[in-house]
Structures are given as structure tokens and as C-alpha cells.
Amino acid sequence: KPQAKQSLALSRTExxxxxxxxxxxxxxxxxxxxxxxxxxxxxxxxxxxxxNATDLSDWIDRAKAMYKPxxxxxxxxxxxxxxxxxxxxxHLADVDAFTxxxxxxxxxxxxxxxxxxxxxxDYKKLIGSCRxxxxxxxxxxxxxxxxxEPGLDWIKEHWGIPDxxxxxxxxxRQEVEEFLNPxxxxxxxxxxxxxxxxxxxxxxxxxxxxxxxxxxxxxxxxNDDKELYD
Numbered sequence: 001k002p003q004a005k006q007s008l009a010l011s012r013t014e015x016x017x018x019x020x021x022x023x024x025x026x027x028x029x030x031x032x033x034x035x036x037x038x039x040x041x042x043x044x045x046x047x048x049x050x051x052n053a054t055d056l057s058d059w060i061d062r063a064k065a066m067y068k069p070x071x072x073x074x075x076x077x078x079x080x081x082x083x084x085x086x087x088x089x090x091h092l093a094d095v096d097a098f099t100x101x102x103x104x105x106x107x108x109x110x111x112x113x114x115x116x117x118x119x120x121x122d123y124k125k126l127i128g129s130c131r132x133x134x135x136x137x138x139x140x141x142x143x144x145x146x147x148x149e150p151g152l153d154w155i156k157e158h159w160g161i162p163d164x165x166x167x168x169x170x171x172x173r174q175e176v177e178e179f180l181n182p183x184x185x186x187x188x189x190x191x192x193x194x195x196x197x198x199x200x201x202x203x204x205x206x207x208x209x210x211x212x213x214x215x216x217x218x219x220x221x222x223n224d225d226k227e228l229y230d
Contacts, residue, residue: 002029002030002033003026005026005197005199006026006029006030006033008170008197009030009034009142009197009199010030010033010034012195012197013138013140013193014140014172014193014194014195015139015140015141015192015193015194016127016140016141016143016158016159016192016193016194016195017140017141017142017143017194017195017197018114018143018144018145018155018159018161018194018195018196018197019031019142019143019144019197019199020114020115020143020144020145020146020147020196020197020198020199021146021147021167021198021199021200026199027144027145027199028059028062028112028144029062029066030144031048031110031112031142031144032059032062032063032066032067032110033066034108034110034140034142035048035087035108035110036066036067036070038085038107038108038137039070039072039081039083039085040081040083040085041083041085041134041136041137042083042084042085043084043085043134043137044083044085044086044107044108044134044137045085045086045087045088045104045105045106045107046085046086046087046088046106046107046108046109046110047087047088047089047090047101047104047106047108047109047110047129048087048088048089048090048109048110048111048112049089049090049091049092049109049110049111049112049126050091050092050111050112050113050116051091051092051093051113051116051117052091052093053089053090053091053093055091055112055113055116056089056091056112059089059112060074060089063079067079067081070082072087077089077090088106092117092122092126095122097122098122098125098126098128101126101129102128102129103129104129105129105131105132105133106129106130106131106139107130107131107132107134107137107138107139107140108130108137108139108140108141108142109126109127109129109130109140109141109142110141110142110143110144111123111126111141111142111143111144112144113144113145113146114143114144114145114151114155115145115146115147115148115149115150115151115152115155116150116151117151118150118151119151119154120151120154120157120158123154123158127141158194159171159173159194159195159196160173160194160196161196165196165198166198167198167199167200169198170195170196170197170198171195171196171198172193172194172195172196173193173194174191174192174193174194175191175192175194176189176190176191176192177189177190177191177192
């Protein structure tokens with residue numbers, strides 16, 4: 001069962017979602033849950049990305065536990081569900097990594113630790129594969145991140161995040177994008193919507209209850225990296 005801030009993040013309908021903030025905010029579990037909603041559709045395809053493929057090992061272990069009640073099995077680099085739905089894992093470790101996903105259709109893309117991706121161009125090329133021809137599934141990108149380098153600046157610009165966000169509110173913005181419709185050869189406009197949901201360790205009461213010493217650990221880090229936890 002999701003906690004309050006996780007429920008908020010999972011209820012959003014924007015095209016691009018960032019659920020981010022200090023460590024321990026429950027972001028990883030929220031991202032894994034985000035991918036489950038359409039698991040019973042045989043045409044459902046999702047993609048999980050981290051900058052380096054090896055960084056996904058812990059995510060995969062945790063996902064195996066979360067997805068076990070759904071009878072998903074992990075084969076190669078993918079979770080496969082009894083319905084035929086598939087969640088693939090991948091990376092953006094090099095400049096041309098996004099080309100592995102060109103031509104694919106992923107109705108949902110989850111990016112773990114978004115700020116580890118230094119270039120906005122890599123992100124934009126990747127999410128070009130987030131689209132849907134499956135009735136009833138809206139394409140969405142869900143990102144989790146801590147507020148650190150090297151991608152922090154472009155993330156703040158892209159989502160309209162202030163330098164010192166208020167962790168008790170959410171931040172939304174939208175923009176109008178124009179493109180040439182290849183079928184009609186006419187210019188079209190679409191509204192693209194973005195949301196940033198800040199998360200802090202206090203939004204994860206289960207962690208605080210089960211591991212109260214973790215709060216003390218985070219407090220000890222403030223002097224070393226004040227900006228990360230402000």
C-alpha cells in the first residue's frame with residue numbers, strides 16, 4: 001500500500017513526472033509500482049533506465065520481490081508477466097545508448113536517478129520512444145532522483161524547479177509544442193505537461209519506524225553536503 005506522498009506521485013496524469021528529493025523518500029518503490037498498473041494488458045511494454053546497467057542490480061532485486069505476487073519472472077533483462085506484458089531494463093552509459101531503443105514503443109518509461117544523466121539531449125532522445133498505440137494506456141515518463149549533480153541544472157530548467165523548493169507543495173508547468181504531422185503534412189500543436197513532486201525522508205514513515213537510526217545518519221551528512229539535504 002503506498003504512503004501519502006507516493007500515492008500523490010502515482011496519481012499524477014502529467015506526461016513527465018519527477019519524484020525527487022532527499023534519500024529515503026520512498027521513490028524507488030513508487031517507481032516500481034508505477035510500472036504495475038497495466039501489467040494485465042498483453043500489449044503493455046515498459047522500460048526502466050539508469051545511467052549504468054550495473055546500477056540497476058539493487059532495483060532488480062527489489063522489483064523481484066514486489067512483482068512476485070503478480071507471478072512475473074525475470075528473464076535476461078526483462079520482467080515478463082503471465083499476460084504477456086513486459087518490463088525491460090536498460091542504460092544510457094554512452095552517447096549512442098539511446099539508439100538501442102529507437103523504433104521501440106514503450107508506453108511507460110521509468111528513469112532511476114535521473115540526475116546521473118548529465119545531458120538533457122540524452123533524456124530527450126530516450127523519451128522519444130515513450131508513445132502508445134495501445135488503447136487505454138497513456139504514455140508517461142516517471143523519474144526518480146536525488147538533487148545532486150551532474151544533471152541537476154537541466155532538470156531544474158526542464159521541470160521549472162526553484163533552487164530551494166518547498167517540500168510541502170508540488171510544482172507543475174506546461175508548454176505548447178509544435179510539430180509537423182507526417183500524415184497530413186500540417187503543423188499541429190500539443191500541450192505537454194510536467195510535474196515535480198518533492199520527497200523527503202519524513203514522507204516515508206515506514207522507514208523511520210523500522211530504521212530510526214537512518215534519520216541520524218542523514219543528519220550527520222548535512223555538514224558534508226548541505227545543499228543535497230536542504
